Amino acid sequence: MQALAQKALLTLAGVGSLMTPMLSWAEETAAEVAGEAAAEVATLSAGDTAWMLISSALVLLMIIPGLALYYAGMVRSKNALSTMMQVFAIVGVGTLVWFAYGYSLAFGDGGDYNAVIGDLSKAFLAGITADDLHGTIPEVLFIMFQMTFAIITPAIIVGGYAERMKFSAILLFTALWITFVYVPIAHWVWGGGFLSEDGVLDFAGGTVVHINAGIAGLVAAIMIGKRKGFGAQAMPPHSMMLTMVGGAFLWVGWFGFNAGSQLAADGTASMAMLVTQIATATAALGWMLAEWIVRGKPTGFGLISGAVAGLVAITPAAGFVGPTGALFIGLLAGVISFVAATSIKRAFGYDDALDTFGVHAVAGIVGALLTGIFVDAMFGGKGLAEGMTIMSQLVIQAEGVIVTIIYGVIVTAIILKVIDIMVGLRISEEDEVEGMDVALHNERAYNH
Numbered sequence: 001m002q003a004l005a006q007k008a009l010l011t012l013a014g015v016g017s018l019m020t021p022m023l024s025w026a027e028e029t030a031a032e033v034a035g036e037a038a039a040e041v042a043t044l045s046a047g048d049t050a051w052m053l054i055s056s057a058l059v060l061l062m063i064i065p066g067l068a069l070y071y072a073g074m075v076r077s078k079n080a081l082s083t084m085m086q087v088f089a090i091v092g093v094g095t096l097v098w099f100a101y102g103y104s105l106a107f108g109d110g111g112d113y114n115a116v117i118g119d120l121s122k123a124f125l126a127g128i129t130a131d132d133l134h135g136t137i138p139e140v141l142f143i144m145f146q147m148t149f150a151i152i153t154p155a156i157i158v159g160g161y162a163e164r165m166k167f168s169a170i171l172l173f174t175a176l177w178i179t180f181v182y183v184p185i186a187h188w189v190w191g192g193g194f195l196s197e198d199g200v201l202d203f204a205g206g207t208v209v210h211i212n213a214g215i216a217g218l219v220a221a222i223m224i225g226k227r228k229g230f231g232a233q234a235m236p237p238h239s240m241m242l243t244m245v246g247g248a249f250l251w252v253g254w255f256g257f258n259a260g261s262q263l264a265a266d267g268t269a270s271m272a273m274l275v276t277q278i279a280t281a282t283a284a285l286g287w288m289l290a291e292w293i294v295r296g297k298p299t300g301f302g303l304i305s306g307a308v309a310g311l312v313a314i315t316p317a318a319g320f321v322g323p324t325g326a327l328f329i330g331l332l333a334g335v336i337s338f339v340a341a342t343s344i345k346r347a348f349g350y351d352d353a354l355d356t357f358g359v360h361a362v363a364g365i366v367g368a369l370l371t372g373i374f375v376d377a378m379f380g381g382k383g384l385a386e387g388m389t390i391m392s393q394l395v396i397q398a399e400g401v402i403v404t405i406i407y408g409v410i411v412t413a414i415i416l417k418v419i420d421i422m423v424g425l426r427i428s429e430e431d432e433v434e435g436m437d438v439a440l441h442n443e444r445a446y447n448h
Helices: 002-041 046-074 077-107 139-161 167-190 194-198 206-224 240-262 267-295 300-314 323-348 356-374 390-422 429-434 436-441
Strands: none
Touching: 046 077, 046 139, 046 240, 077 139, 077 167, 077 436, 139 167, 139 206, 139 356, 167 194, 167 206, 167 390, 167 436, 194 390, 206 300, 206 356, 206 390, 240 267, 240 300, 267 300, 267 323, 300 323, 300 356, 323 356, 356 390, 429 436
16 A cells, blocks of 8 residues: 555656646746737737828818918908917927926826826926837827827917917917816826716817817907907908818818827727718808808808817717717707807907807817717717716716816916916007007018
8 A cells, every 4th residue: 555655646746747847838828828918909000000190180280271271361461470370389389388298297197196187207208219109009199199189279269369469478378278277177088087087078179179278268358358449340351261271271180180089090080080071061051051041141251160160069079979969969069159159249248359269169068068968879879888878978078068167267367367467468559450460570461
């Protein structure tokens, strides 16, 4: 028996010695598989990268020349060049702010404070190389794409204070507003902040960009005051051709804005492009028809204003809704924005020179709220999150809208007050009469 026991022990020892390399091999194989899976997840996609390069360029096209031409045509000829210059200068200031600390604060991990703001670990883009990835695209490309959003938002605000704000004040306002308004709200919605955690849906910037900018434009218009002669003399656009051409650039460039926000060349991006076109076309016709009924004649200004309202309204919904939802969002945005830019503006008497509030804030609110309805699968949307109902999603969407409005109003007003104390907000009456082109820049848009 003792001999048999010893033989059994020797056999088990042999099996154990054989099992050790087998277990080691299994562990190594598992590690290799896990490594390959991780590598597969973090692999750059040439298709996605190519699409995002194009999208980034399209969004920049929206700003210059798109928004610059759109706004320049809507002001009086004596302020046309200065208005374009403001948009170009905002591109410069916004780029440097985003590079220095904006990206890091908006998309960095703020640790214990991440619900409110990111950190400065990536300030001046420290440590980021061309090989670092954000999903399937280079992180530097994601930085560039998001930079265009940070730039266009303060550029939209120009429409609220057009024809009367000092150039030095505009430069200061841009830097401070991006820092203290845009960056925090971008983090709350897209950077892992509390609105994101609460489930607010904003695919491409309904709250972050358009409600944010539209509210700031209204605050600026009220705090700076009305243009000299506002209400007593006509101040029509000096060149509807420039405005229509700028609006056309906006329409085309917006496909990068909305479809690009998927960060991939896939079906969701394709649907975002389709619903953007449907909503924009519907809103353009909606505004035009409303104007035709109320005023007796359709205008090019109404047509292009409606198109922009539709572009704004579909922005938060683009990746979540289907064609049916886009149709209703566009129609409601076109009609409601027409009312806001005409009747409401006239009733309250504020001088929102280029309808920043009426088009961007109002259409942005319409789109943000309707996203909570038309995301439902029964309307052809992507479907509500598990456990959510249309009503509960509407409440969450309303939270995003209300938080953006309250925070934007308070902080924008504080920034404007500080700048007014520092350098003053408004140009002199003499400069306003002469025109900002000559008075501030010693140039003219037209020499004839």
